[in-house]
Amino acid sequence: MGTDLESLTRQATLSRGLGRSYGDASLPAQGVAEVVGTRLADRMLAFDEQTGVLRAQAGLSLHDLARTFLPRGWFSPVSPGTWYVTLGGMVASDIHGKNHHVAGTIGRHVRALRMRVASGEVLEVTRSSHPDLFAATLGGMGLTGHILEVELQLQKLSSPWIWRESIQCPSFDELLEGVAQSAEAWPQTVAWIDTLATGKHLGKGVLMRGRWARPEEAPARQPRRGLQPTVPFLAPSWAINDLTVRAINFAYYHKQIVPFVEGPVTPHSWFTPLDSIKHWSRAYGRRGFTQHQAVIPREAGLGKVREYCELIAKRGGTGLLCVLKDCGPEGEGLLSFPKPGISVPIDLPVKPGLQDFIDELNRFVLDVGGRIYLTKDGFTRREHFEAMEADRLPRFREVRRTWDPDLKLRSAMSQRLLGDPG
Amino acid sequence: MRVAVLGATRGMGREVARRLATRGDSLVLLGRTPAALDELATDLQVRGARKVSTVPLDLADPTSFAPALDAAKAFLTRIDAVVITAGAFGTQEQLEDDVELCHRVLDLDFTKTILLCEEVRKRLLADGGGQLVVFSSVAGDRGRKTVGLYGATKAGLSHYLDALDHRYRSAGLVTTCVKPGFVRTEMTAGLKEPPFAADPDEVAEVVVAAIDRQSPQVYAPGIWRLVMLVIRHLPRFVMRRVGF
Numbered sequence: 076m077g078t079d080l081e082s083l084t085r086q087a088t089l090s091r092g093l094g095r096s097y098g099d100a101s102l103p104a105q106g107v108a109e110v111v112g113t114r115l116a117d118r119m120l121a122f123d124e125q126t127g128v129l130r131a132q133a134g135l136s137l138h139d140l141a142r143t144f145l146p147r148g149w150f151s152p153v154s155p156g157t158w159y160v161t162l163g164g165m166v167a168s169d170i171h172g173k174n175h176h177v178a179g180t181i182g183r184h185v186r187a188l189r190m191r192v193a194s195g196e197v198l199e200v201t202r203s204s205h206p207d208l209f210a211a212t213l214g215g216m217g218l219t220g221h222i223l224e225v226e227l228q229l230q231k232l233s234s235p236w237i238w239r240e241s242i243q244c245p246s247f248d249e250l251l252e253g254v255a256q257s258a259e260a261w262p263q264t265v266a267w268i269d270t271l272a273t274g275k276h277l278g279k280g281v282l283m284r285g286r287w288a289r290p291e292e293a294p295a296r297q298p299r300r301g302l303q304p305t306v307p308f309l310a311p312s313w314a315i316n317d318l319t320v321r322a323i324n325f326a327y328y329h330k331q332i333v334p335f336v337e338g339p340v341t342p343h344s345w346f347t348p349l350d351s352i353k354h355w356s357r358a359y360g361r362r363g364f365t366q367h368q369a370v371i372p373r374e375a376g377l378g379k380v381r382e383y384c385e386l387i388a389k390r391g392g393t394g395l396l397c398v399l400k401d402c403g404p405e406g407e408g409l410l411s412f413p414k415p416g417i418s419v420p421i422d423l424p425v426k427p428g429l430q431d432f433i434d435e436l437n438r439f440v441l442d443v444g445g446r447i448y449l450t451k452d453g454f455t456r457r458e459h460f461e462a463m464e465a466d467r468l469p470r471f472r473e474v475r476r477t478w479d480p481d482l483k484l485r486s487a488m489s490q491r492l493l494g495d496p497g
Numbered sequence: 498m499r500v501a502v503l504g505a506t507r508g509m510g511r512e513v514a515r516r517l518a519t520r521g522d523s524l525v526l527l528g529r530t531p532a533a534l535d536e537l538a539t540d541l542q543v544r545g546a547r548k549v550s551t552v553p554l555d556l557a558d559p560t561s562f563a564p565a566l567d568a569a570k571a572f573l574t575r576i577d578a579v580v581i582t583a584g585a586f587g588t589q590e591q592l593e594d595d596v597e598l599c600h601r602v603l604d605l606d607f608t609k610t611i612l613l614c615e616e617v618r619k620r621l622l623a624d625g626g627g628q629l630v631v632f633s634s635v636a637g638d639r640g641r642k643t644v645g646l647y648g649a650t651k652a653g654l655s656h657y658l659d660a661l662d663h664r665y666r667s668a669g670l671v672t673t674c675v676k677p678g679f680v681r682t683e684m685t686a687g688l689k690e691p692p693f694a695a696d697p698d699e700v701a702e703v704v705v706a707a708i709d710r711q712s713p714q715v716y717a718p719g720i721w722r723l724v725m726l727v728i729r730h731l732p733r734f735v736m737r738r739v740g741f
Contacts, residue, residue: 076686077683078533118536119540119543120539120543121539121543122543142519143544143545147545308692
């Protein structure tokens with residue numbers, strides 16, 4: 076770990092940002108002792124106040140970017156559910172946000188990358204200079220080269236506050252219809268769903284839609300994150316159970332006393348509700364947890380989304396803040412996650428039976444023509460992944476062969492899903 | 498504010514400089530490696546610093562102090578505050594085994610740091626006052642098994658800073674002694690992380706607030722005030738037994 080990525084990456088087989096992905100994407104391949112940590116390489120290199128183009132080292136965190144640029148009226152055009160991510164990690168995961176249906180993934184807003192490829196060369200990579208490498212790197216999980224610098228187009232904001240509407244929906248159909256209808260008028264939409272509600276309450280949730288507030292709607296002061304309580308140590312493994320999650324979900328559904336709430340909120344709480352609790356993941360205890368996130372394609376129909384949620388509810392997939400998102404068109408990243416349909420993430424405590432459950436979810440996803448989000452994955456089997464990505468994977472492998480014939484760049488994930496050697 | 502910072506290219510110093518830059522302060526970066534200073538200067542400029550310059554200063558070489566501070570003042574026209582976070586580090590084992598390293602840590606973290614503070618003191622007092630912000634450490638609060646030698650320099654430094662504040666605050670020189678706990682920086686990379694470990698950015702937030710409040714002493718993060726209160730009062734037979 077250090078500030079000089081150019082020398083650190085010379086021999087390395089993988090770079091890692093803040094390590095917030097849920098699976099093994101940032102872990103070294105078997106037989107490799109270390110990966111490069113980029114988080115100290117977080118210098119801003121240039122910003123053009125006229126055009127909003129920011130260039131920075133790959134280790135710059137979105138948290139830092141927000142603090143620096145929100146007061147100046149700029150922000151990343153796409154924000155994931157946590158700001159404890161680096162620019163390099165955002166590109167490698169080709170992250171999406173609540174505005175995917177209008178803004179696409181972060182890749183759409185990346186203008187250039189500075190990369191160290193497997194040969195050792197350091198290249199300035201753009202859409203036009205190296206189209207294949209650029210597309211493979213968006214969502215390429217760091218397997219195409221070390222990302223050293225990122226040039227990103229920021230978005231000019233009407234104010235640093237978010238105007239949001241939040242609507243309780245007692246049923247699945249209302250919830251999903253609400254998301255679909257909101258998509259046209261609202262740049263940001265998601266549906267929070269109570270994963271433990273079953274039967275006629277299945278799909279009970281809260282529809283949330285938002286946009287950057289107009290100046291006259293925004294409070295005069297700068298938005299700030301409130302007090303950040305912390306989970307100071309690992310909780311016992313049983314701390315997150317059906318009962319506690321039921322209580323949390325109940326509180327979340329009813330925290331708005333009336334069914335409809337609107338008003339300005341801070342971008343912190345809008346984009347990253349969980350960041351407001353430091354070290355929240357410790358609540359899952361020593362065994363930890365993983366996630367699984369799949370997109371159920373539009374052509375499969377909403378009925379399949381419902382079936383999928385029933386499957387999760389039936390197996391008691393205990394989860395905090397399960398948020399459905401209707402995704403827009405597919406981006407240019409060769410292995411990018413989103414495609415038109417509904418994306419469903421689920422938190423899964425690590426316990427016996429997890430592998431079977433994930434296999435079952437993946438068989439369902441495969442059946443309906445969906446796919447999974449690699450950033451959230453640590454347990455999918457190679458055959459399932461290869462079947463889901465039958466169309467796109469050969470192209471990705473081909474680009475990798477061109478730029479890294481010896482598969483120098485690899486990770487625990489690439490061994491598991493792509494069959495890379497140890 | 499117009500601030501000169503020594504030790505801004507790394508760790509906590511870097512995050513303090515960034516927070517000052519983000520709010521539009523003017524900065525002079527003092528240090529040994531021009532390339533690293535220039536890189537950070539660009540970063541601070543992008544983050545919104547009013548103006549930034551770099552000036553060579555080597556903590557190991559006291560003859561570099563006066564010219565560096567002159568140059569800093571020439572650029573800023575007036576220095577409101579000087580932040581000093583430079584120094585050397587070694588674990589207790591490293592320092593016990595390596596006399597040369599031990600000498601270097603004792604010399605830089607105590608003698609040279611205080612000589613620099615003295616140079617700053619004279620200049621700030623001559624200009625009618627200002628603020629001196631120096632990074633000591635919780636390691637100086639109690640002699641502990643794991644930080645005996647390093648902690649000794651910090652104990653001495655804290656003592657000096659305490660006295661400095663008593664002596665000159667009425668004359669306009671405000672002294673702020675910063676006592677960080679365990680912070681995840683390049684300096685501590687590879688060490689086992691104790692509870693309450695913090696990121697440099699969390700420390701910087703506390704430090705900048707302390708600069709604004711003109712506090713004579715600040716623990717960062719604040720929880721260490723409590724932790725050290727307890728540790729300072731642990732009886733000797735307990736200190737002999739526990740591992741820290």
